Amino acid sequence: MKKLLLLATGGTIASIEGEEGLVPGLSAKDLLDYFNDTSLSVDVTYQILMNRDSTNMQPEHWVEIAEAVHQNYDQYDGFVITHGTDTLSFTSAALSYMLQGLQKPVVVTGSQVPISFKHTDAKKNLSDALLFACENIGGVFVVFDGRVMMGTRAVKMRTKSYDAFESINLPYVAMIKENRITYYWQPERNELKLTLDTSLCPDVFVLKLHPGTNPEIFDFLKKLYKGVIIESYGNGGVPFEQRNLLPKIKELIDEGVVVLISTQCLEEGGDLYLYEVGRKVAQYDVILSGDMNKEAIVAKLMWALGKTTNIIEVKQIIETPLAWDLSITWDTED
Numbered sequence: 447m448k449k450l451l452l453l454a455t456g457g458t459i460a461s462i463e464g465e466e467g468l469v470p471g472l473s474a475k476d477l478l479d480y481f482n483d484t485s486l487s488v489d490v491t492y493q494i495l496m497n498r499d500s501t502n503m504q505p506e507h508w509v510e511i512a513e514a515v516h517q518n519y520d521q522y523d524g525f526v527i528t529h530g531t532d533t534l535s536f537t538s539a540a541l542s543y544m545l546q547g548l549q550k551p552v553v554v555t556g557s558q559v560p561i562s563f564k565h566t567d568a569k570k571n572l573s574d575a576l577l578f579a580c581e582n583i584g585g586v587f588v589v590f591d592g593r594v595m596m597g598t599r600a601v602k603m604r605t606k607s608y609d610a611f612e613s614i615n616l617p618y619v620a621m622i623k624e625n626r627i628t629y630y631w632q633p634e635r636n637e638l639k640l641t642l643d644t645s646l647c648p649d650v651f652v653l654k655l656h657p658g659t660n661p662e663i664f665d666f667l668k669k670l671y672k673g674v675i676i677e678s679y680g681n682g683g684v685p686f687e688q689r690n691l692l693p694k695i696k697e698l699i700d701e702g703v704v705v706l707i708s709t710q711c712l713e714e715g716g717d718l719y720l721y722e723v724g725r726k727v728a729q730y731d732v733i734l735s736g737d738m739n740k741e742a743i744v745a746k747l748m749w750a751l752g753k754t755t756n757i758i759e760v761k762q763i764i765e766t767p768l769a770w771d772l773s774i775t776w777d778t779e780d
């Protein structure tokens with residue numbers, strides 16, 4: 447019988463009605479008691495790591511979760527982490543970077559409706575997650591509404607529907623229906639040994655551009671952050687007429703802040719060399735995000751800056767695919 451470790455962190459799945467709205471209140475044991483599915487023959491041990499709405503998750507909590515998996519790695523065949531959905535993808539991406547060389551599944555799940563409610567997606571998600579955690583596969587996965595996605599590719603798309611998550615720019619790994627797993631593809635196996643690398647620098651900011659963005663915002667960012675992710679438009683580029691952002695971006699880079707250009711478009715990634723608006727900013731030492739999603743970029747940049755602030759080294763880390771986070775090969779000017 448497979449031995450699994452369930453690590454509970456809170457979220458709606460573990461929430462109960464509080465005086466001021468839903469609040470995480472169930473323990474890992476409560477979750478399993480509600481679940482009570484006898485069709486799965488697994489030996490589940492549980493541990494409550496924290497009990498918070500995932501809106502309150504901070505990078506330090508990602509580290510706690512990664513450490514818990516690492517500490518227990520040899521004792522279990524697979525891991526299930528129950529988590530709030532709001533920042534679940536940030537956590538799943540961060541775990542994908544901090545836990546390199548996983549030869550066992552680490553499955554992150556949650557729900558849109560508490561497990562204690564009559565109609566809930568929690569029981570299916572938990573059951574699917576436990577089932578998938580028994581598989582002979584390595585990596586961090588998100589299992590939600592019957593979909594299995596790589597931890598670096600899941601994005602929360604819907605606030606209320608059960609199909610809250612999509613796998614962006616990478617097909618689902620598998621689908622689960624009535625306790626049957628149908629694979630579409632599988633990450634290749636490797637011979638790596640598990641390493642825990644929790645170096646994280648949280649001084650990262652995401653600036654979402656909109657027409658009218660005031661260039662002076664960069665003066666504040668320069669003081670507070672070591673890395674700035676500019677979520678630009680379409681294929682990428684920044685405005686250089688009227689409220690010209692280019693001089694401020696150059697200043698930021700000259701002062702040693704790492705600047706990464708990404709796009710507000712979720713699908714297909716950017717190509718900074720297509721338009722003049724892109725090429726102008728591409729002349730500077732900016733990092734390209736390809737088709738990585740925002741959640742993965744934030745976690746990866748924090749992880750990279752935890753090791754080095756050297757722009758060349760950070761660029762090398764970010765622009766190298768890791769844990770299936772990036773699939774685009776770089777377009778260059780010629």
Ligand SMILES: NC(=O)C[C@H](N)C(=O)O
Binds near residue numbers: 498532533
């Ligand atoms: N569905 C959920 O889990 C939402 C909740 N606010 C959380 O992220 O913890």
